[in-house]
Structures are given as C-alpha cells and as structure tokens.
Amino acid sequence: MPSMKKIYIAAACILLLTGFISPAFSNIYYVANNGSDTNAGTITQPFLTVQRGQTAAVAGDTVYIRGGTYVMTTAQIAQYNSIWAYVTLLNKSGTSGHRINYWAYPGEQPVFDYTNITPAGYRITAFQVNASWVYLKGIEVTGVQVTITTHTQSECFENQGSNNIYELLRMHDGKAIGFYLTKGGNNLILNCDAWNNWDNVSENKLGGNVDGFGCHPNKQGVGYTNNVFRGCRAWFNSDDGYDLINAMEAVTIENCWSFYNGYSTSFSSLGDGNGFKGGGFGVTDFSNVPPVIPRHQIRFCLAVKNKANGFYANHHLGGNNWFNNSAYNNAVNFNMLNRSTDYSTDVPGYDHNLKNNLGLGARSTEYSNIDFTLSNADTNYFNLPVTVNSADFSSLDLSLLTAPRQADGSLPANNFMRLASGSDLIDKGIDVGYPYNGSAPDLGCFESNYTVTATSDIPGNARAAGLAAFPNPVKGEITASYRLPVPANVQLALYNAEGALISTLMSSKQETGPHTFTFNDSYLRSAGVYVLKLSYKDKTETLQLVK
Numbered sequence: 396m397p398s399m400k401k402i403y404i405a406a407a408c409i410l411l412l413t414g415f416i417s418p419a420f421s422n423i424y425y426v427a428n429n430g431s432d433t434n435a436g437t438i439t440q441p442f443l444t445v446q447r448g449q450t451a452a453v454a455g456d457t458v459y460i461r462g463g464t465y466v467m468t469t470a471q472i473a474q475y476n477s478i479w480a481y482v483t484l485l486n487k488s489g490t491s492g493h494r495i496n497y498w499a500y501p502g503e504q505p506v507f508d509y510t511n512i513t514p515a516g517y518r519i520t521a522f523q524v525n526a527s528w529v530y531l532k533g534i535e536v537t538g539v540q541v542t543i544t545t546h547t548q549s550e551c552f553e554n555q556g557s558n559n560i561y562e563l564l565r566m567h568d569g570k571a572i573g574f575y576l577t578k579g580g581n582n583l584i585l586n587c588d589a590w591n592n593w594d595n596v597s598e599n600k601l602g603g604n605v606d607g608f609g610c611h612p613n614k615q616g617v618g619y620t621n622n623v624f625r626g627c628r629a630w631f632n633s634d635d636g637y638d639l640i641n642a643m644e645a646v647t648i649e650n651c652w653s654f655y656n657g658y659s660t661s662f663s664s665l666g667d668g669n670g671f672k673g674g675g676f677g678v679t680d681f682s683n684v685p686p687v688i689p690r691h692q693i694r695f696c697l698a699v700k701n702k703a704n705g706f707y708a709n710h711h712l713g714g715n716n717w718f719n720n721s722a723y724n725n726a727v728n729f730n731m732l733n734r735s736t737d738y739s740t741d742v743p744g745y746d747h748n749l750k751n752n753l754g755l756g757a758r759s760t761e762y763s764n765i766d767f768t769l770s771n772a773d774t775n776y777f778n779l780p781v782t783v784n785s786a787d788f789s790s791l792d793l794s795l796l797t798a799p800r801q802a803d804g805s806l807p808a809n810n811f812m813r814l815a816s817g818s819d820l821i822d823k824g825i826d827v828g829y830p831y832n833g834s835a836p837d838l839g840c841f842e843s844n845y846t847v848t849a850t851s852d853i854p855g856n857a858r859a860a861g862l863a864a865f866p867n868p869v870k871g872e873i874t875a876s877y878r879l880p881v882p883a884n885v886q887l888a889l890y891n892a893e894g895a896l897i898s899t900l901m902s903s904k905q906e907t908g909p910h911t912f913t914f915n916d917s918y919l920r921s922a923g924v925y926v927l928k929l930s931y932k933d934k935t936e937t938l939q940l941v942k
C-alpha cells in the first residue's frame with residue numbers, strides 16, 4: 396500500500412505534467428479607484444494605479460482592476476518621451492505562455508477618464524504598451540485630449556510589443572485614436588469597441604487622423620506579422636473605422652463591424668470616412684514602400700453607412716483578399732482603387748481576390764475601380780445572377796448595430812443583415828476555406844443557420860476554444876461555454892487557487908462546434924478565486940472564476 400507521502404508526490408507530478416502547477420505560483424494584485432500606491436495591492440488594500448500594479452507584477456501574475464471611474468491627473472503621467480506623454484507606460488513583459496494580465500475585475504467596469512490631462516505641446520497616450528506577452532482586458536478609456544493645434548494625434552492604446560492580447564477594450568468620447576499599432580507581431584485585438592472619437596482641436600478640426608483602429612507595422616521582415624483584429628466595432632470615429640495605411644506587413648481583420656465613420660454623431664462631415672481602409676502607402680511618398688507589398692485579409696466584416704467607402708483599397712500597390720464581407724448604404728460599398736506599380740497614377744484594382752461579398756443600397760455606386768481581368772472577382776453580388784433588395788434580409792434596423800455585446804464579449808447576435816429564409820443569396824458563394832452550412836457558403840458576413848467562428852488563432856494564445864463562464868463572479872447556476880475546433884474527448888474540471896482538483900465536472904466525447912455546461916456555485920465552497928480548466932486533445936484552457 397503506497398504511503399501518503401508517495402501519493403502526494405504522485406499528485407504533484409501529475410499537476411506538473413499537466414502544466415497546471417503554475418497558477419499556484421501566480422500572484423494576484425488589485426487596483427481600485429479608492430486605493431493607494433503605498434498599499435500592498437491586496438483586495439482590501441488595493442493600489443490606485445495600473446502603473447503601480449506593473450511594478451508589483453511579474454510573468455504569470457494578474458492585476459485586477461476594480462470597477463468605477465478613475466479620474467486621471469497630469470501628475471500621474473508615467474513618462475514624457477520626446478513629443479509624447481505616456482500616462483500609463485506598460486514596459487514590463489511576461490514570458491511565453493505566462494502573460495502579465497491587466498484585467499477588469501470580473502463583473503466590474505473600470506473607466507479611465509483623461510479629460511483633465513492637457514500637457515501643452517504633447518501627444519497623449521493613455522496606455523503605451525512597450526511590452527510583450529501582456530493581456531489587457533475590460534479597460535474603458537474616455538476623454539483623451541489633444542492640445543497641439545498643428546498636425547498631431549493622441550491615442551487610447553498604442554502597441555509596440557508582440558504576443559499581446561487586447562480584449563473588451565472600450566475607447567470612446569475622446570479626441571484620440573482608439574487602438575494603434577506601429578510595432579510587433581502576433582497581437583490579437585479581440586471584441587473591442589471604439590466610438591465617438593473626434594479630434595476637433597488640431598489642424599482643420601475635422602479629426603482626419605482619428606481612426607477607431609489603426610494597424611501600421613512599420614518594418615518588413617522583422618516579425619511584425621500575424622496581427623489580428625477580431626470581433627471589434629468602430630463607429631462615429633472622425634476618420635476611418637479601420638486603417639491599414641503604411642502597413643509593411645499583412646494584417647487580418649475578421650468578423651469586425653464598421654459604421655458611421657467620417658461623421659460626427661449628428662452626421663456632419665469630418666475626415667476620410669472609410670469603413671475598412673485596406674493598405675496603401677500615401678500617394679506621394681514612395682520612400683515608404685516595402686520590397687514585398689503586403690496582402691491584407693479582410694473577411695466576414697460588415698460596413699454600414701460610412702461617409703465614403705465601406706471597403707476600400709486606398710491606392711494600394713497590390714491585391715488583398717476580401718472574402719464574405721457585407722456592405723450597406725456606404726457612399727461606395729466596395730472601392731478597389733489601386734496605384735500603378737510604377738507609382739505614377741491611380742488605376743482600377745488589380746490582384747484583388749474578392750469572393751462572396753454582398754452589398755445593398757450604396758449611396759453613390761455599389762462598386763468601383765475593379766479591373767476584372769486582373770483581379771479574381773467573379774463570385775460577388777454584383778456579378779452573380781442574384782438580386783439584392785431589402786427582402787433578402789431579416790432586418791435592416793440600424794439600431795441593432797450598437798446592441799450590447801453577448802455575455803462572453805462577442806458581437807451582438809441579432810437579425811441585422813442576416814439573410815431571410817428563401818433569399819436567393821443563400822448558398823450562392825464558393826468555398827474559400829471556411830465552414831459553411833448547406834451546399835455552399837452564402838454571400839455576406841453572416842452564414843445563415845450558422846454562426847461564423849474564428850478560424851485562425853495566434854501562437855501562444857491559449858483561448859482557441861474561447862472558454863468563458865457566466866456569470867463571473869459566480870452566483871447560482873454557472874454556464875461554461877466553449878467552441879471545439881475539432882471533435883475530441885473533452886474534460887471540464889474545477890480547481891482551487893492552489894491547484895488542487897475540486898471536481899471533474901464533465902468528461903465526454905463531443906463534436907466540433909459550440910457547447911455549454913451548467914453547474915452550481917455550491918462547488919465553490921467559499922469566497923475566493925477558482926480555476927476552471929478545459930482539456931481537449933493536447934490542449935488546455937483555463938479561466939479564473941471569482942466567488
């Protein structure tokens with residue numbers, strides 16, 4: 396009969412082998428708007444600033460940010476660097492698989508208000524991330540200012556690192572760009588919203604630099620690849636919703652929405668106003684052109700009532716892949732304008748791969764600037780034998796665009812631009828490598844009777860199945876949800892914060908697709924942090940539950 400000691404050693408080995416031992420050595424710190432940076436950072440003695448949280452945290456640690464408004468002050472600016480003022484500067488990296496997490500405390504909404512920060516002559520960045528392997532989640536930024544009256548820009552979040560995740564960020568009602576990337580690769584920008592952002596101070600006061608999301612990796616060949624925007628929304632930003640101008644490497648935008656950009660909230664005309672600006676390098680400065688022209692991927696996206704183009708190639712010097720996008724009521728729904736390869740003149744778009752796209756109700760013209768002999772563009776609503784009108788859609792109610800997100804943070808599920816049964820747009824597309832229902836893909840971004848799932852993920856991002864739980868903090872019935880990318884034997888188990896197994900909740904073979912499992916919070920006997928672990932094939936995902 397084995398001794399108790401042997402059993403403990405065996406149990407410890409199993410924990411090590413399953414990779415689950417690490418949470419036991421992770422620290423949790425807390426930030427709250429009534430905290431102090433001289434506190435210990437515990438839940439009862441929280442820090443005041445995220446900056447102080449960074450000083451305490453190391454790879455694998457989590458800094459929880461409690462809900463409420465944080466009125467930021469000039470004295471809190473972490474660093475003045477040349478023309479920039481970084482209010483919070485995250486410059487400490489995690490390590491592979493052990494990110495430093497800066498997360499809203501589950502169930503709470505921290506709001507950082509920068510209205511009072513107006514350093515003369517500086518560009519203001521609310522969160523400057525010069526770090527890798529960090530994970531920001533659930534942070535809301537509002538009121539970021541511009542003080543410079545000549546050419547300038549302020550930013551809510553700027554990324555200059557790699558392997559970072561930005562999830563559920565809310566960036567609104569300021570004069571700054573929402574999210575901005577100039578350096579780094581393998582970053583995931585997931586389920587973020589940027590709205591009502593307009594710089595009405597600098598230059599001509601039309602906010603021509605303020606995009607919801609800007610991705611401009613500034614070097615080629617140094618790994619600034621695989622940056623992915625997924626599940627994001629941009630509306631009422633004074634310039635563009637998403638802008639990839641001067642991107643030296645290819646960027647992926649999938650399952651994102653963009654509407655009302657280039658307008659004020661009263662629909663006065665402001666900046667460029669494109670839903671998705673797919674590349675380009677500026678029409679006059681050719682010193683910026685990289686040796687290999689990046690081929691951007693824009694798929695399963697939705698563009699509605701933007702001032703200019705819904706989907707726009709912006710004088711790009713090569714083609715992009717535009718798959719299964721939907722456009723409604725933009726000035727031009729699809730404008731593939733390119734620049735000639737000798738840079739001398741604008742020409743109809745070449746080398747584009749447009750498939751399964753759908754549009755309706757363009758204010759000027761449905762599509763423009765497509766060279767059909769030089770592009771692969773013959774399976775879209777404008778050249779297939781289909782008719783598109785309002786009867787094809789379950790709803791065209793614009794108010795659905797700003798509906799609340801789902802409990803897991805994904806885009807709202809409603810009827811906007813989803814195909815009505817009997818529409819001739821169903822099964823009219825061709826297979827471009829993504830899942831579909833019926834005999835073929837539908838046209839547009841919403842496959843009927845099917846929720847389009849994310850099909851790619853980034854290395855080191857352990858959320859491929861999107862394990863989520865609601866409510867969290869837990870109370871009563873808890874519903875865990877996830878989506879299997881493949882059929883697998885699946886195990887769902889609950890552990891305490893020290894890594895000890897409390898219960899194997901479920902173990903069974905399951906098919907590809909979404910699954911839920913409901914259990915009661917009585918498994919979590921006392922208040923504290925618990926870990927829910929999903930295992931399938933050789934993969935595991937963990938989620939912290941708070942009671």
Ligand SMILES: [Ca+2]
Pocket residue numbers: 603604605606634635638667
């Ligand atoms: Ca722009």
Ligand SMILES: [Ca+2]
Pocket residue numbers: 781782783784786787818819820
């Ligand atoms: Ca029809």
Ligand SMILES: [Ca+2]
Pocket residue numbers: 821822831832833834835836837842843
């Ligand atoms: Ca179909």
